[in-house]
Structures are given as structure tokens and as C-alpha cells.
Amino acid sequence: MTGKQQKIDEEALAEAYNRALAHEKAGEIDAAVAAYQEVLGLDPEDHGGAAVRLASLGRGETPPKAPDAYVETLFDQHAEAFEDILVEQLGYAVPMIVRQRLQSLNLGPFKRLLDLGCGTGLTGAALRDMVEDSTGIDISENMVEIAHEKEIYETLYVAEVEDFLEDNDDDAFDLITATDVLPYLGALEPLFFGAAENLAPGGIFVFSSETLPDDVLAGRTYMVGPHQRFAHAESYVKERLEATGFEILEVTDINVRLQDGNPTPGHLVVAKLKA
Incomplete structure (x- = not known):
């Protein structure tokens, strides 16, 4: 996460996101969805792309595009090795x-x-x-x-x-x-x-x-x-x-x-x- 929004509880966000990924990997879809929704509540700008992950699981509305904060974060992080x-x-x-x-x-x-x-x-x-x-x-x-x-x-x-x-x-x-x-x-x-x-x-x-x-x-x-x-x-x-x-x-x-x-x-x- 980028920390651009100082009000985000980074520790809680990281915990919820990692928990969501773990549930998704284990095939525990309902638990993963709940955790991704928790992520969105903590970070409405969605730097981690929880909205597209929810959509990829077939849950929630399909967004009209990936969140700007997510795309920016994703490519900023991978620029050197891109x-x-x-x-x-x-x-x-x-x-x-x-x-x-x-x-x-x-x-x-x-x-x-x-x-x-x-x-x-x-x-x-x-x-x-x-x-x-x-x-x-x-x-x-x-x-x-x-x-x-x-x-x-x-x-x-x-x-x-x-x-x-x-x-x-x-x-x-x-x-x-x-x-x-x-x-x-x-x-x-x-x-x-x-x-x-x-x-x-x-x-x-x-x-x-x-x-x-x-x-x-x-x-x-x-x-x-x-x-x-x-x-x-x-x-x-x-x-x-x-x-x-x-x-x-x-x-x-x-x-x-x-x-x-x-x-x-x-x-x-x-x-x-x-x-």
C-alpha cells in the first residue's frame, strides 16, 4: 500500500488484504469476499484492487474500470522490473x-x-x-x-x-x-x-x-x-x-x-x- 492517504490504518489494511488473499487461495470464497469488503471500507480509493478481485470472484458489481489508485500503485511498484x-x-x-x-x-x-x-x-x-x-x-x-x-x-x-x-x-x-x-x-x-x-x-x-x-x-x-x-x-x-x-x-x-x-x-x- 502506498500510504498516500495518511488516514488509512495501514496495519489493519494489510492484515485484511492478506487474510482475503489467503481465503481466496484456500477456496473460501465467502470469507474472501467479506475480507475484501473490509479492505474497501478501510481504503475506499482501493490501492489494492479489491473491487476487481471481487468481480473476478463473480461477486459484487463489475466496475467500469480498475480503480486509478490500484493501477498507479501496481505499475509504480513494478516499474523497475516491468x-x-x-x-x-x-x-x-x-x-x-x-x-x-x-x-x-x-x-x-x-x-x-x-x-x-x-x-x-x-x-x-x-x-x-x-x-x-x-x-x-x-x-x-x-x-x-x-x-x-x-x-x-x-x-x-x-x-x-x-x-x-x-x-x-x-x-x-x-x-x-x-x-x-x-x-x-x-x-x-x-x-x-x-x-x-x-x-x-x-x-x-x-x-x-x-x-x-x-x-x-x-x-x-x-x-x-x-x-x-x-x-x-x-x-x-x-x-x-x-x-x-x-x-x-x-x-x-x-x-x-x-x-x-x-x-x-x-x-x-x-x-x-x-x-
């Missing part, structure tokens, strides 16, 4: 898939890139020679510091993605990327609308998403999966894009990452804002 964990251990190659798909569709070069959830700069680095000017956004200050040291981006902001898209009044971008962002968002309307508002007509929006089999989604547009990450139905992604004024150029089935040694199915989507 690339080793994601690339070396989890086989994450989405940034290079983005590059390949843009090239195969003969898209680019681009003038202005906005890399949402830029992290340490993996996508920015993969596309560096395809863009003139790069802007990176991430909620984690520690991640942004590492990206800054690499000198990949001309501009970097520490901000929550949806807030930035809503408030930004810079010049329009002609390429927006969001790799490994959707697993922390449930409802996609704010992201897609914000991307449309920040793209020039004809601009390209590329992003990755995770999904689950139809029988698991069971008609839901999105849900929190067993690893506390949001999975989206392909039909929901397509429908929301088209409703927001995008033309879908391509949807590619991809393996997003390994999880416990197993592939995580997902999609790489390339869309164009209608002029």
Missing part, C-alpha cells in the same frame, strides 16, 4: 505486432503519435522511426521516469488516460496507440470517444484487448477475468468503435501474453477515424 517481467517472462510482443500490422496495411509514416498507457516506452520504441513526434501518457510516475530516461518521446505526461483525453487541447494526432490498456478498463465508451476527439480525420487508432471464450463471457460485453484483468467481447469492441465514428480496418487474433504458462487470447485492432 520490462523483464512482461517481455522476458510473459512473452509480451504486442508493440512489435502493432508495427507489423501498420506496415502490412501500408499505414504511415505518421506525424504525431499519442501512446496511451505508454509505460516504459515499449510501443513508442517500436514505432519510433515511423513517427515524427511522440507523446506518451501513463498514470505511473515511476514508469514515465523510465520512459523519459530512454528519450523515446518528445513529450511525456503523468495522467490517467481517460482524463487526459478529455482535457487535452493540443494539436490533433494522426496515430493513437493503446497497448495493454484495455485490460484495466471495462466500459470502452470514454476511451473510444476520447480517442476520436484527439485524432485528426482519417487518423489511426490501434489497440490490444484481451478476451475470453463465449461460454465464459456468457453474453456479457466485458468482465473481470480470473487474473483481475478485464476481458472484452469482440462484438462489443467492434460495435463501440463503429458507434464512435471509426471504420475498422483489421481485427487480428493474437496471444497477448503468457499467464501461468498459458497463452492469453486477445485482439489487435486497427481502426480509422472517418473523415
Whole structure:
């Protein structure tokens, strides 16, 4: 826990959270749920992600997105080891898939890139020679510091993605990327609308998403999966894009990452804002 809120009883919070995890691991779901609810009572901002853990257990309301405090804490804590964990251990190659798909569709070069959830700069680095000017956004200050040291981006902001898209009044971008962002968002309307508002007509929006089999989604547009990450139905992604004024150029089935040694199915989507 970060201790950013001085009023939080850190000791009681840690005890309740560890108790919740122990109950969950033991399959004692009712006891785990009660403990996670206790965690939320102690820390309403939810730095530990109790709300998404409850949703992953099939209890409580599915939140519209992962709590900001949770995402910020998660990535701040893992910033130093982030690339080793994601690339070396989890086989994450989405940034290079983005590059390949843009090239195969003969898209680019681009003038202005906005890399949402830029992290340490993996996508920015993969596309560096395809863009003139790069802007990176991430909620984690520690991640942004590492990206800054690499000198990949001309501009970097520490901000929550949806807030930035809503408030930004810079010049329009002609390429927006969001790799490994959707697993922390449930409802996609704010992201897609914000991307449309920040793209020039004809601009390209590329992003990755995770999904689950139809029988698991069971008609839901999105849900929190067993690893506390949001999975989206392909039909929901397509429908929301088209409703927001995008033309879908391509949807590619991809393996997003390994999880416990197993592939995580997902999609790489390339869309164009209608002029």
C-alpha cells in the first residue's frame, strides 16, 4: 500500500488484504469476499484492487474500470522490473505486432503519435522511426521516469488516460496507440470517444484487448477475468468503435501474453477515424 492517504490504518489494511488473499487461495470464497469488503471500507480509493478481485470472484458489481489508485500503485511498484517481467517472462510482443500490422496495411509514416498507457516506452520504441513526434501518457510516475530516461518521446505526461483525453487541447494526432490498456478498463465508451476527439480525420487508432471464450463471457460485453484483468467481447469492441465514428480496418487474433504458462487470447485492432 502506498500510504498516500495518511488516514488509512495501514496495519489493519494489510492484515485484511492478506487474510482475503489467503481465503481466496484456500477456496473460501465467502470469507474472501467479506475480507475484501473490509479492505474497501478501510481504503475506499482501493490501492489494492479489491473491487476487481471481487468481480473476478463473480461477486459484487463489475466496475467500469480498475480503480486509478490500484493501477498507479501496481505499475509504480513494478516499474523497475516491468520490462523483464512482461517481455522476458510473459512473452509480451504486442508493440512489435502493432508495427507489423501498420506496415502490412501500408499505414504511415505518421506525424504525431499519442501512446496511451505508454509505460516504459515499449510501443513508442517500436514505432519510433515511423513517427515524427511522440507523446506518451501513463498514470505511473515511476514508469514515465523510465520512459523519459530512454528519450523515446518528445513529450511525456503523468495522467490517467481517460482524463487526459478529455482535457487535452493540443494539436490533433494522426496515430493513437493503446497497448495493454484495455485490460484495466471495462466500459470502452470514454476511451473510444476520447480517442476520436484527439485524432485528426482519417487518423489511426490501434489497440490490444484481451478476451475470453463465449461460454465464459456468457453474453456479457466485458468482465473481470480470473487474473483481475478485464476481458472484452469482440462484438462489443467492434460495435463501440463503429458507434464512435471509426471504420475498422483489421481485427487480428493474437496471444497477448503468457499467464501461468498459458497463452492469453486477445485482439489487435486497427481502426480509422472517418473523415
